[in-house]
Amino acid sequence: MASSYILSAVTFAYLICATLYLFSLVFKKSFLALLATVITWITLGGHTLGIILRWVESYQLGFGHAPFSNLYESLVFFAWTITLVYLLVERKTGHRAMGVFVIPISFLTLAYASFSPDISSKIVPLIPALKSNWLIAHVITCFLGYAGFATSCGLSLMFLLRMNHAEIGPQDGFWGRLIPLSQTLEELIYQTILIGFLFLTIGIGTGAIWAHTAWGTYWSWDPKETWSLITWLIYAFILHGRMARGWSGKTMAILSLVGFMAVLFTYLGDKYLAPGLHSYGAK
Amino acid sequence: MSIKKKSIGEHVFDFFASVRLSLILLAGVAAVSILGTLIPQGEEPEVYAQYLGPRLFDVFESLGFFDMYHAPWFLFILLLLALNLIGCSLKRFPKTMGILKAPIRLDEGVFKKEEFHYQIKLDAPLERVKTFLTDVVAKHYPNRPAQDDSPEKLMLYGEKGGLSRLGPYIIHTSVLLIFLGAFIGTRWGFEGRLTLSEGERSGVIRLKQTDMPKELGFSVKCDKFSVSFYENGMPKEYRTDLTVIEGGRVVEKAAIRVNDPFTYKGVTFYQSNYGTMGDNITLGVRPAAGGEEKIVKLDSHLETPIPGVGLVKLANFYPNLMKMGPAVKLAVAAGAEEPEAVVLFQKAPDFDKRRQGKSILTLKSFTERYYTGLQVNSDPGVWLVWLGCGIMVAGFLITFYVSHRRIYVLAQSQPDGTIITFSGRVNRNKLAFKRELDRLCQTVQANLQKAE
Ligand code: HEM
Numbered sequence: 220m221a222s223s224y225i226l227s228a229v230t231f232a233y234l235i236c237a238t239l240y241l242f243s244l245v246f247k248k249s250f251l252a253l254l255a256t257v258i259t260w261i262t263l264g265g266h267t268l269g270i271i272l273r274w275v276e277s278y279q280l281g282f283g284h285a286p287f288s289n290l291y292e293s294l295v296f297f298a299w300t301i302t303l304v305y306l307l308v309e310r311k312t313g314h315r316a317m318g319v320f321v322i323p324i325s326f327l328t329l330a331y332a333s334f335s336p337d338i339s340s341k342i343v344p345l346i347p348a349l350k351s352n353w354l355i356a357h358v359i360t361c362f363l364g365y366a367g368f369a370t371s372c373g374l375s376l377m378f379l380l381r382m383n384h385a386e387i388g389p390q391d392g393f394w395g396r397l398i399p400l401s402q403t404l405e406e407l408i409y410q411t412i413l414i415g416f417l418f419l420t421i422g423i424g425t426g427a428i429w430a431h432t433a434w435g436t437y438w439s440w441d442p443k444e445t446w447s448l449i450t451w452l453i454y455a456f457i458l459h460g461r462m463a464r465g466w467s468g469k470t471m472a473i474l475s476l477v478g479f480m481a482v483l484f485t486y487l488g489d490k491y492l493a494p495g496l497h498s499y500g501a502k
Numbered sequence: 503m504s505i506k507k508k509s510i511g512e513h514v515f516d517f518f519a520s521v522r523l524s525l526i527l528l529a530g531v532a533a534v535s536i537l538g539t540l541i542p543q544g545e546e547p548e549v550y551a552q553y554l555g556p557r558l559f560d561v562f563e564s565l566g567f568f569d570m571y572h573a574p575w576f577l578f579i580l581l582l583l584a585l586n587l588i589g590c591s592l593k594r595f596p597k598t599m600g601i602l603k604a605p606i607r608l609d610e611g612v613f614k615k616e617e618f619h620y621q622i623k624l625d626a627p628l629e630r631v632k633t634f635l636t637d638v639v640a641k642h643y644p645n646r647p648a649q650d651d652s653p654e655k656l657m658l659y660g661e662k663g664g665l666s667r668l669g670p671y672i673i674h675t676s677v678l679l680i681f682l683g684a685f686i687g688t689r690w691g692f693e694g695r696l697t698l699s700e701g702e703r704s705g706v707i708r709l710k711q712t713d714m715p716k717e718l719g720f721s722v723k724c725d726k727f728s729v730s731f732y733e734n735g736m737p738k739e740y741r742t743d744l745t746v747i748e749g750g751r752v753v754e755k756a757a758i759r760v761n762d763p764f765t766y767k768g769v770t771f772y773q774s775n776y777g778t779m780g781d782n783i784t785l786g787v788r789p790a791a792g793g794e795e796k797i798v799k800l801d802s803h804l805e806t807p808i809p810g811v812g813l814v815k816l817a818n819f820y821p822n823l824m825k826m827g828p829a830v831k832l833a834v835a836a837g838a839e840e841p842e843a844v845v846l847f848q849k850a851p852d853f854d855k856r857r858q859g860k861s862i863l864t865l866k867s868f869t870e871r872y873y874t875g876l877q878v879n880s881d882p883g884v885w886l887v888w889l890g891c892g893i894m895v896a897g898f899l900i901t902f903y904v905s906h907r908r909i910y911v912l913a914q915s916q917p918d919g920t921i922i923t924f925s926g927r928v929n930r931n932k933l934a935f936k937r938e939l940d941r942l943c944q945t946v947q948a949n950l951q952k953a954e
Contacts, residue, residue, distance in 0.1 A: 347760035424891040463521035
């Protein structure tokens with residue numbers, strides 16, 4: 220399958236991008252950083268192509284469906300959203316060096332999807348319950364939400380690192396070049412949480428509509444569903460605290476890390492909980 | 503001003519309207535939900551008892567920990583959250599309206615107060631810049647325009663995006679709508695099941711919670727059930743063809759698939775499961791003491807009296823039981839005794855001898871037939887939930903991506919031209935507003951300089 224080859228190449232390309240970002244820092248060469256950005260955009264293009272091809276191939280196999288239906292496909296898409304959101308943030312702030320923190324995550328996610336023995340990359344037909352346009356909307360919006368929260372988590376880490384180097388200006392020193400000003404970071408953390416919150420809300424909503432057409436109940440407190448609600452509540456909590464009680468950047472950053480733990484648990488934690496409707500592959 | 507002492511009523515109201523309470527409640531609901539995913543919900547009592555031991559079991563049971571999301575105290579937390587939302591909105595709404603409706607004061611004092619300041623100097627005299635400035639402000643900040651025009655200075659005011667301040671109210675209303683929809687659904691809706699074999703008709707479903715029968719007021723007949731498979735053996739589609747019959751007349755025909763339910767008069771039918779059952783079952787009956795075998799037809803739904811045996815009812819049908827082929831399980835009631843379970847294998851005619859009854863039963867023949875399992879629900883509140891979701895998303899967009907931008911412009915006549923001061927205020931997205939003001943200054947400067 221051509222899409223598998225492309226996605227393997229893309230995995231490898233992310234490793235190159237991550238290395239370039241790292242070299243640009245170590246050798247203090249801004250052209251390396253620019254090169255890293257350009258190659259990352261190209262890799263994202265290849266990544267997009269791989270996903271679209273997989274879509275097309277499923278139709279050629281005679282049971283076409285959007286490539287968001289199992290753990291492999293969801294990981295591939297997750298890596299895609301992470302890279303996209305990162306590149307947009309990079310464009311907005313002009314801080315190329317942040318790629319050192321983010322692109323390795325895209326690489327690891329794809330590598331895990333491709334090489335973990337538990338995860339099959341085979342294109343298989345959909346069981347009847349998964350045949351729904353609402354499900355496609357659900358998966359896409361949930362992952363955009365996850366990507367928003369992942370970015371805010373990365374930015375929060377930077378914020379916490381930066382706190383010990385607050386006196387360093389944007390131009391000087393390792394930390395100065397690596398990490399934007401605390402003020403900027405604080406604003407970005409907030410903005411990315413808003414993106415995550417908006418999309419998670421739409422994700423939960425479209426998921427509810429899907430559940431309602433498939434089973435007749437829009438909310439059944441299944442563990443994955445409940446964890447998405449927990450995540451949502453944590454971020455609602457953060458937004459209200461910031462707005463009404465004026466929480467500091469540090470508090471926001473720490474809570475955003477907590478929020479992202481909940482995101483990870485929502486995504487992968489169902490292995491450790493009672494099986495529900497969402498367990499990939501089980502039902 | 504003297505500090506008034508608050509009455510108890512005001513204290514109570516303030517508590518209910520505080521964001522502090524809402525933080526506690528949001529965290530509370532999250533904590534309970536976490537607990538609910540750690541303790542599996544809705545299992546059989548024996549399972550819990552085995553894990554917990556009798557003492558803990560009693561404690562957990564009385565706290566409703568096995569069905570937390572429906573426990574009275576959880577509903578009470580949700581009720582508090584709703585009250586909190588209402589109280590908070592009632593308390594703040596007048597203030598917000600105050601900001602949106604505040605009279606506009608145009609004097610030079612406002613320029614000292616505002617957060618953003620820009621000043622540009624032009625060679626053009628005041629008279630020449632007036633129309634352009636007025637137009638630019640009216641175009642970009644069209645709401646609530648105000649101006650103060652005099653020969654030596656011009657002051658302008660304009661704003662937009664005031665809706666942004668109402669965003670949180672919109673979001674909070676949507677949360678209440680969802681709560682209301684869910685409440686209406688649980689109070690006046692129902693969830694039930696209906697199993698129909700091909701050709702069977704029924705107007706009575708079984709409620710899920712209580713297992714009580716419920717009349718639909720019309721009946722449905724399963725015309726056909728079909729299942730299709732992909733080449734690799736995975737199921738592709740489950741489909742039930744249904745006819746709705748009301749008042750003795752056929753009123754509608756529909757096909758139900760997974761993800762494609764069918765609604766009639768507010769009752770929705772979902773494809774849920776399926777299976778096969780035996781029909782046209784014939785049994786052989788012969789006395790254990792020896793004698794001739796008689797053939798008896800078994801009704802698949804009712805008790806059939808069989809002489810010498812008693813009342814026989816079909817309890818279950820197995821296409822392939824214990825890898826020994828087709829089998830039936832019967833409930834046999836002889837006289838006043840408890841019904842006895844009797845299993846018959848088609849391929850093992852002598853199996854029933856082991857029961858050592860007065861008669862020996864055998865399974866002679868049957869036809870196999872699909873039945874379809876339908877989930878039958880009515881939820882009169884669901885549209886409110888969807889409305890709430892839609893409004894919530896709209897509310898987020900308004901709150902997060904619209905901002906209330908207010909701008910003051912002062913143009914003062916100077917001996918050698920005009921000084922224009924811009925100043926503005928915004929309730930969120932300060933960086934974006936700063937950039938917007940930058941651009942505005944540049945536009946003004948470029949255009950008025952060019953005009954000379
Ligand atoms: C599940 C429930 C809730 C959701 C989803 C929600 C959502 C939101 C959102 C998204 C904002 C805007 C935040 C921002 O600007 O950063 C907001 C603002 C606000 N919320 Fe909530 N909220 C909820 C419950 C509550 C409750 C129970 C209260 C009770 C006190 C409350 C009080 C407020 C206040 C005072 C504001 C600020 C309003 C303003 O800026 O004028 N919220 N809410």
